[in-house]
Amino acid sequence: MRRGLSLIPPSTLLRPFESKTPQCYCVCTIPATEKVPPPDESTVRETLVSFSNDWKRALDFFNWVERSAAFRHTTDTFNLMLDILGKFFEFDLCWHLIHRMNASPSSPPTHATFRVIFNRYAAAHAVSDSLAAFHRLHDFNLKDPTSFSLLVDALCDHKHVVEAQDFVFSDHNVVSLDSVGKTKIHNMLLRGWFKLGWWSRCYEFWEDMDAKGVTKDLHSYSIYMDILCKGGKPWKAVKLFKEVKSKGFKLDVVVYNIVIRAIGVSQGVDFAIRVFREMKEMGISPTVVTYNTLIRLLCDCYRHKEALALLRSMHKDGCHPTAVSYHCFFASMEKPKQILDMFDDMMESGVRPSMDTYVMLLRKFGRWGFLRPVFMVWNRMQQLGCSPDAAAYNVLIDALVDKGLIDMARKYDEEMLAKGLSPKPRKELGTKLLGGEFVDE
Numbered sequence: 233m234r235r236g237l238s239l240i241p242p243s244t245l246l247r248p249f250e251s252k253t254p255q256c257y258c259v260c261t262i263p264a265t266e267k268v269p270p271p272d273e274s275t276v277r278e279t280l281v282s283f284s285n286d287w288k289r290a291l292d293f294f295n296w297v298e299r300s301a302a303f304r305h306t307t308d309t310f311n312l313m314l315d316i317l318g319k320f321f322e323f324d325l326c327w328h329l330i331h332r333m334n335a336s337p338s339s340p341p342t343h344a345t346f347r348v349i350f351n352r353y354a355a356a357h358a359v360s361d362s363l364a365a366f367h368r369l370h371d372f373n374l375k376d377p378t379s380f381s382l383l384v385d386a387l388c389d390h391k392h393v394v395e396a397q398d399f400v401f402s403d404h405n406v407v408s409l410d411s412v413g414k415t416k417i418h419n420m421l422l423r424g425w426f427k428l429g430w431w432s433r434c435y436e437f438w439e440d441m442d443a444k445g446v447t448k449d450l451h452s453y454s455i456y457m458d459i460l461c462k463g464g465k466p467w468k469a470v471k472l473f474k475e476v477k478s479k480g481f482k483l484d485v486v487v488y489n490i491v492i493r494a495i496g497v498s499q500g501v502d503f504a505i506r507v508f509r510e511m512k513e514m515g516i517s518p519t520v521v522t523y524n525t526l527i528r529l530l531c532d533c534y535r536h537k538e539a540l541a542l543l544r545s546m547h548k549d550g551c552h553p554t555a556v557s558y559h560c561f562f563a564s565m566e567k568p569k570q571i572l573d574m575f576d577d578m579m580e581s582g583v584r585p586s587m588d589t590y591v592m593l594l595r596k597f598g599r600w601g602f603l604r605p606v607f608m609v610w611n612r613m614q615q616l617g618c619s620p621d622a623a624a625y626n627v628l629i630d631a632l633v634d635k636g637l638i639d640m641a642r643k644y645d646e647e648m649l650a651k652g653l654s655p656k657p658r659k660e661l662g663t664k665l666l667g668g669e670f671v672d673e
């Protein structure tokens with residue numbers, strides 16, 4: 233029996249394969265007379281995720297599982313397929329699926345559906361299309377303050393803050409917001425300026441909120457504390473934290489996560505640990521973000537043993553390590569064997585690497601000139617059924633080019649093109665920019 237993720241021919245059925253990772257479906261050639269029960273939604277979702285960097289395969293599977301495996305798609309599985317299509321700018325197909333959803337009582341489009349659409353348009357820098365999509369929501373009875381805030385959030389999240397602010401304060405904006413809604417929208421815009429790193433504009437906008445009489449809530453202060461910390465003024469973030477406490481706000485773990493980072497940067501990790509203990513004494517339960525913040529601070533000081541002990545103790549507070557937890561170690565470790573051992577520990581702990589994990593390790597080993605661990609990571613990624621994205625391919629190809637393995641690099645370059653991914657122009661491989669010039673090295 234031949235197993236492997238591939239396009240689904242009519243003569244095949246899907247069968248789950250055994251793995252320590254979440255269950256996915258693989259293609260198995262089996263007798264046509266053998267009946268396979270319809271997959272559950274979790275399995276369909278995991279399989280779609282495994283195809284997230286190959287939209288044609290994902291769509292073939294999406295249609296096949298409904299047509300031939302008697303699976304009824306839900307709004308959630310439609311939304312996941314929309315997200316994959318949007319990632320590759322297949323927006324005409326997205327709208328085709330949305331109209332399919334609208335015709336089905338079991339999977340109508342919801343606010344979550346258009347959150348995906350707004351996010352993918354914004355990520356593609358298609359601001360006018362995202363605005364047009366918002367105005368089409370009349371057809372789905374979803375043109376309301378919730379959709380308005382989702383659109384603004386998507387634009388800000390992808391650094392289209394100028395356009396988002398123009399839209400919010402435009403005379404053509406007919407969405408009416410109450411006091412809480414206005415605060416929420418202003419918080420989104422403030423966070424947008426933060427993501428852009430326009431610190432002076434952040435400070436101005438913070439003052440403008442007072443001038444306009446916009447009520448600042450705890451989330452507003454959390455964002456601004458983060459701005460001060462990341463903007464190179466962590467001591468001011470600590471000062472603002474004390475002001476927040478004096479105002480009588482009911483503090484939460486988000487505020488503490490930020491101040492732990494701020495104090496750790498400005499005064500050292502030992503002071504951050506004291507604040508962590510203070511938070512727990514107040515009855516505020518830490519989250520995985522709290523632990524990851526402390527682990528990063530310890531790793532930045534090369535205190536890996538203490539960081540590892542903290543990682544092992546997370547479960548006492550009901551937290552579990554994530555890929556980001558391990559990224560803190562990978563970023564600061566300086567020996568390939570040490571990193572690979574930590575990577576094995578990650579897998580044995582049941583933490584599934586993200587694509588960012590693979591790219592981080594491929595890039596690090598590639599820069600060091602170690603191809604053996606590069607291919608160890610690449611093979612592990614494929615064994616786990618993860619389809620590499622453009623960043624992963626480009627890092628691998630760069631490592632091969634640096635080692636003079638041009639033929640092998642060209643093979644992966646061609647493989648990228650076949651999947652519809654965009655390789656970097658490289659003089660060594662004979663690829664050129666659109667203007668016909670070779671890329672400068």
